[in-house]
Amino acid sequence: MEPRAQKFFAGLLLFSLTALGLLWLSRIDYSEKISTNVIDLIPTDERSPELSLVRSLVNDRQSRTMLFVLRAAGAPAGSGVTNTFADSLRGSGLFDDVVVLSDTKNRDELGRFIYEKRFELLLPRYLAAKKKAYEQAKPKDMVFSRWLAESATDDLEKFLGRPESVAFQELLPRDPFLLVPTLAEHAQGLGFGGGGSTPQTGLVWALLKPSPFTEQGQAPVFSAVEKARAAATALEPKLELEWSGVNRFAADSRERISKELSWLNTLSLIAVLGVTCVFVRKIWKVIHLVPVVLFSILGAWVISTMAFHRLHILVFVVGSLLSGVAIDYGFYLYMQPALRPDETYREKLGRLMKPLLASCLTTVIGFSFLLFSELPLIRQLGVFVSAGLLSALLGAILYFALLTRPFLETRSLPRPETSGSKKIIHGLGIIAAIAAVWGICHLTWRDDVRQLEVPSPELRANDEKVRSYFGDTEARSMYLTREATPAAARDSLEKFLVWHDAKYPEAAGASLGWLIPTSQEWNAMAAFRNELERFPSDFRFSLEHHGYNPGSFEPFFKAWEDDVLAAKSGDYSGVIPEVLAHLSGPLSLLASSSKEGTWFITLANHDSNLTPPVELHTFFVSQLESLNGLFTRYRHSAARLSAMGLALVGLSVFVLYGIKRGVRIFCIPAGSCVFAFGILGLMGQPLNLFHLLGAFLGVCLSHNYAIFSAENAGRREPPPPSIRLSALCTAASFSVLAFSKIPVVSALGTIVSITVLTALLMVELEPITARSLDIE
Helix, strand or coil: CCHHHHHHHHHHHHHHHHHHHHHHHCCCCHHHEECCCCHHCCCCCCCCCCHHHHHHHHCCCCCCCEEEEEECCEHHHHHHHHHHHHHHHHHHCCEEEEEEECHHHHHHHHHHHHCCCHHCCCHHHHHHHHHHHHHHCCCCCCCCCHHHHHEEEEEEEEHCHHHHHCCCCCCCCCCCCHHHHHHHHHHHHHHHEEEEEEECCCCEEECCCCCCHHHHHCHHHCCCHHHHHHHHHCCCEEEEEEEEHHHHHHHHHHHHHHHHHHHHHHHHHHHHHHHHHHEEECCCHHHHHHHHHHHHHHHHHHHHHCCCCCHHHHHHHHHHHHHHHHHHHHHHHHCCCCCCCCHHHHHHHHHHHHHHHHHHHHHHHHCCCHHHHCCCCHHHHHHHHHHHHHHHHHHHHHHHCCCCCCCEECCCCCCCHHHHHHHHHHHHHHHHHHHHHHHHHCCEECHHHHHHHCCCHHHHHHHHHHHHHHHCCCEEEEEEEEEHHHHHHHHHHHHHHHHHHHCCCCCCCEHHHHCCHHHHHHHHHEEEEEHHHHCHHHHHHHHHHHHCCCCHHHHHHHHHHHHHCCCCCCCCCHHHHHHHHHCHHHHHHEEEECCEEEEEEEEEEECCCCCCCCCEEEEEECHHHHHHHHHHHHHHHHHHHHHHHHHHHHHHHHHHHHHHHHHCCCCHHHHHHHHHHHHHHCCCCCCHHHHHHHHHHHHHHHHHHHHHHHEEEEECCCCCHHHHHHHHHHHHHHHHCCCCCCHHHHHHHHHHHHHHHHHHHHHHHHHHHHCCCCCC
C-alpha cells in the first residue's frame, strides 16, 4: 500500500471510529448510566439472602429517609416553627412523607386502628399466653374459662395500682384485658425521638421521592431544605438547623472525588512531563501520544457503556489509570528507530507486531478472567481495561500510520554498568527475595466498605449527632427477621424474640411484630371461641367478687359478643399487609411485606455480641459489617480469578516464546509482584481487594516490559528506551495517586508504582540477553 493510500485509509478508519464513539457517548444519560451508590456493588442476584436484603433495604425507604433537628438558642424549636419548616418541605413536591414527631396525628390514627382491631390483632396472643400459663398452673376443679376470668381480674387490679394506669382510665372499661396498655409497654423501644430525655419537639422525619444517589435527589432537595430553613427563620431568627441524609453523603463524595481526581490528574501530568523532559529530545513530539491515550479511553468508555446497563463510578475512577498501560504501545511503536533509512511504516509495524500483540492480547486474556467474577465492579473493570487496551493498540497502529516518520528520539542517557558487579546484584536479589517472602508471610487483609468513599469526618459526626436526637445510638442493636411469606416471617420473629429475651433478660426486644399474632395463635382462636362461651358470666362474677361493678365493663362484654364469639377466623395472609398499610413515618421502616418476602426489625438497647442461630432467619442489620464480609468473599474470588488469569498469561508467553524464554520473561512480572506484596507486608500495610487489582495491573505493565526487552534481546540489542521512559512515567503518575485521600485509589497507586519500579530495576540491573534466552 502506498503511503498516501495508507494515510487516507488509516485516517478514515480512525476518524470514523472516533466519531461513532463520540456519537454514542453523546446519547447517554449519565445520571442513569453511572451510579455512585455503594450498594450497586452488590450483585442484584447476590446468593446470600442477608446481603440481598441489605441491598434492597438501602435502595428503598431506608436510603430515602432524611432527619431534621430544629433548635433555637439551644432549646428545641417551637411547634409553629417546626410545622412551617415541614409544610415548606411538603410543598416542594420532592417528599413522599413529612412527619413532625411532636404531631400525634399519625400515632393517634394508628392507635385508633389498633384499638378497633384489638380483638383481632392482640387477643389471640393474649389467650395463647394465658392458656400456656393455665396448663403450667394445672388448677384443680377450675376450667380455663373460670381461671381466665380470675387471672384477668388479678392483672387489672395490679395494673390499677401502678401510676401509668391513670393514662388508660377511659380505655379500661373497653379493654380490661389490658391489650392496648400491654402493647404500649412493649412498643416503648420503637419510639423515635421520644425515648429518654430527648424532646420530640423540633424533630422532623421526611421520606424522599427520588433516589438520594441521583441528581434529582440532591441539588433540588438541598435547595428545598434551604427554602424551608428560610421560611422557619422568618419566624425564629435564632433558628439552628441540623440535618442528615444519604444524599448529603452521596453529593459530598461525588464532589470530593471530582476535586481529588482533578488535582491528582494535574500532578500526574506534571510528573509525567518532568520525566519525559529528561528522556526526550523534542518534548513537543510527545503530543503525538495523546491521541493514542484518548482513543484508548474512548474505546473503554464506549464498549463498557454498551456492555452494561449501569456502571459504578469507581470503574471510571480506577479505569482512568488505564492510560498508564495504554501509553506503552505508543511508546514502543513511536520510539523504535527504523532499521534503515528507507524502511516503511508497514515494514516497521510488521517487525514490531509480534511483541505488540503478545503484550496486548496476553494482558487482555488475563483481564478477561475477571468477567467471571460475582462482583459487578470487577466484571466492569475487566471489560473496561480489556476494551481500553485493544483500543490503545488499534489507535497507536492507526495514528502513527498518519505520520511520515513516526519516531520519538530519546537522549543518550547511560545505562547502569552491571558486568563488574554481578555478585553484588545477585546478592541484593537474594536479600530482596528473602525480604519479600518474609513480608508476604506477614501480610494482613482488611476489607472495609468505607475505603470506597472519600472520608468525611464532619458529615459522619453530624450524622451521629442528628440520629442521637431521634434515639439512634451505638448502644442499640438492630435485628432483621426475614422469610418468604408473612406467616413464616411472623413465626420466625416469635422464635427469635424468645431466644433474644432469654439471652438479654434486662433488654427485651421491641418489634412491630407485637401488633400481629402468629399463624398458630390466629388459628387457635376457633378453639378458644368454643372453650370460652361461658367466659362473660365467669368474668362478671370475678369482677363483682373483687369489688368492681360489672356494669362498668358493659362496652367490653358487648364487643366480646360481637367481635369474638360471633367472629370467624379469616385469611391470615392479609393481616400483616393490612397492619403495615397503617404505618407511616419512622414506624414504616420497621417492617415490610412484598412479593420478595416479609421482614420485621427488632430494636434492643444493648450491644450486639451474640449471633442469632441460623434457623431463626435473623441477623444483625449492620450494613457496614455485612458489606465488609461481602468484600472479603469477593476478594477471595478475585484472587482466584487473578491467579487463573496470570496462569493463562504465563501459558501464552510459553506458547509464543517457548519454555525457557517464557520462564525468563515471566519472572519479571511475577517477581516484581511478589516483591511489591512483600514490601507492603514488611511495612505492616493492611491490604484489600484493590491492592489485588492494582497488583494485577502492575503485573500486566511489567509483562509488557519483559516482552519488549526480550524482543530486543533476540536482536542482540539492549532493552529499548521506551521501557525506561514508560516505567518511570507510570511510576511517577501512580506515585502521585498513592497520596490520594480515596483509600482505594491510594492502594492502587502504591502497589502499581512499587511493582513497576521493581520490574524496571530487574530489566536494568539483570537485563534479558540473547544468551539468557539461549539464542545463538
